[in-house]
Each structure stands twice: as C-alpha cells, then as structure tokens.
Amino acid sequence: MANKPVIMDHPLIQHKLSLLRDKNTGSKEFRELTAEVTMLMCYEATRDLPLKEVEIETPMAVAKAKIISGRKMAFVPILRAGIGMVDAILTLVPAAKVGHIGIYRDPDTHKPVEYYCKLPSDIADREVIVLDPMLATGGSAVDAISLLKRKGVKTIKFMCIIAAPEGMEHLTTAHPDVQVYCAALDEGLNENKYIVPGLGDAGDRIFGTK
Ligand code: PRP
Numbered sequence: 622m623a624n625k626p627v628i629m630d631h632p633l634i635q636h637k638l639s640l641l642r643d644k645n646t647g648s649k650e651f652r653e654l655t656a657e658v659t660m661l662m663c664y665e666a667t668r669d670l671p672l673k674e675v676e677i678e679t680p681m682a683v684a685k686a687k688i689i690s691g692r693k694m695a696f697v698p699i700l701r702a703g704i705g706m707v708d709a710i711l712t713l714v715p716a717a718k719v720g721h722i723g724i725y726r727d728p729d730t731h732k733p734v735e736y737y738c739k740l741p742s743d744i745a746d747r748e749v750i751v752l753d754p755m756l757a758t759g760g761s762a763v764d765a766i767s768l769l770k771r772k773g774v775k776t777i778k779f780m781c782i783i784a785a786p787e788g789m790e791h792l793t794t795a796h797p798d799v800q801v802y803c804a805a806l807d808e809g810l811n812e813n814k815y816i817v818p819g820l821g822d823a824g825d826r827i828f829g830t831k
Pocket residue numbers: 699700701702703724725726731733753754755756757758759760761762788814822823824825
C-alpha cells in the first residue's frame with residue numbers, strides 16, 4: 622500500500638502559501654516565500670532522521686545528548702523550479718549533496734521531456750529528497766524518481782508545495798514506496814494541465830521569465 626501523503630497545513634505554511642498564490646506577488650518575494658515554505662516543510666520531511674547519543678560537556682556538567690547519525694542525504698531539484706527550494710533546504714542540512722534533473726513539459730502533449738541529469742557519484746548510497754514546487758499531472762516527478770531508482774537509489778521522498786489530485790494519484794500509484802510531502806492539495810487541473818487554483822507557472826514566477 623502507498624505511503625499516505627503528508628499535507629502540511631501548519632498556519633505559517635498556509636499563510637506563506639497564500640502570498641505565493643497571489644498574482645501580485647513579484648519574483649523577489651516569490652523566491653523568498655518559496656525558500657521559507659521549503660524550510661518549514663523540511664522540518665517535517667526530516668522528522669525520521671536517526672539520532673545517536675553522545676556525551677557533551679556543557680559549562681555545568683557532562684550531558685548525554687543526541688546528534689543526527691550517519692544517514693547520508695542528497696537533494697535533487699527538478700529544473701527549473703526546484704532550484705528555488707535548494708538553498709533553503711541546504712541551510713538546514715548543509716552536509717547534503719545536490720543532484721540536478723532537468724525536465725520540462727512538452728507544451729502540446731504536457732508529457733515530461735528529460736534534458737539534463739547530473740547526480741552525485743554515490744547517489745545510490747544516499748537518502749534522496751526530490752524537490753519541485755508543483756505536482757500537476759505527476760509526469761515530471763514520476764520520471765525523475767524512476768531515473769533515480771534506475772541509478773540504484775533505495776529511499777526517496779518527494780517534496781512539493783502544491784499538488785493536484787491527478788498528480789498525487791499518478792505519483793503514489795507509480796511509486797507507492799515514495800513518501801510525498803506537500804503544503805496543499807488543490808482542486809485539479811485545467812485544460813492546459815495547470816493546477817487550479819495553483820499559483821501559475823512556478824518557474825516563470827521564480828525566475829521572472831515570461
Ligand atoms: C513545471 C514544474 C514541474 C512540472 C509539473 O515545470 O516545475 O516540474 O511543471 O508538471 P507535471 O506534474 O504535469 O509534470 P515546467 O515543465 O514548467 O518546467 P520549468 O520549471 O523549466 O518551467
């Protein structure tokens with residue numbers, strides 16, 4: 622059975638998401654908000670990181686304390702829009718490596734087209750979080766995750782900001798082992814396969830194109 626998607630409805634995330642959706646939010650603020658939402662979501666997506674006990678000397682005494690133990694991570698943004706999430710998550714997990722997968726949707730068929738892939742050489746030994754703000758039809762996420770599995774990656778999470786029910790169904794059916802995190806599950810897709818109400822084209826809003 623597929624992992625149940627985690628929908629993060631924390632008030633801070635919902636507030637920032639509303640600002641992201643607003644068509645009057647410009648690129649600078651959009652980038653900042655994308656980073657802030659990513660950091661808040663990272664908190665939940667890393668909840669299961671294993672800890673180990675160590676001894677630390679405080680100014681007062683020796684304390685048994687916990688630190689994150691061993692699990693090596695990699696973040697893989699789907700270009701372009703996923704880039705908007707990378708720096709934020711690296712702020713919290715600076716030791717992680719970063720791979721890039723370039724995929725765009727064909728404007729006529731809306732099917733994903735892969736055009737770039739550069740991954741850490743030890744990607745198969747790492748737990749991977751795939752980053753993309755939008756899960757629309759799910760084609761891009763499904764293909765990116767299939768590629769990572771072909772490279773030998775065993776543990777994969779997918780973090781997006783807005784998902785359409787169609788994309789969520791597609792992804793959880795194709796990759797039931799992948800834990801999905803999102804901030805909102807929207808109504809659906811329009812005739813051009815854009816999420817409604819969504820926030821428009823995430824890549825264009827982050828980079829100011831169009
Ligand atoms: C967007 C978005 C996802 C994809 C989602 O990228 O960032 O990667 O669409 O759609 P899907 O779930 O139907 O595959 P886009 O193709 O617009 O490329 P861009 O980021 O380079 O603009």
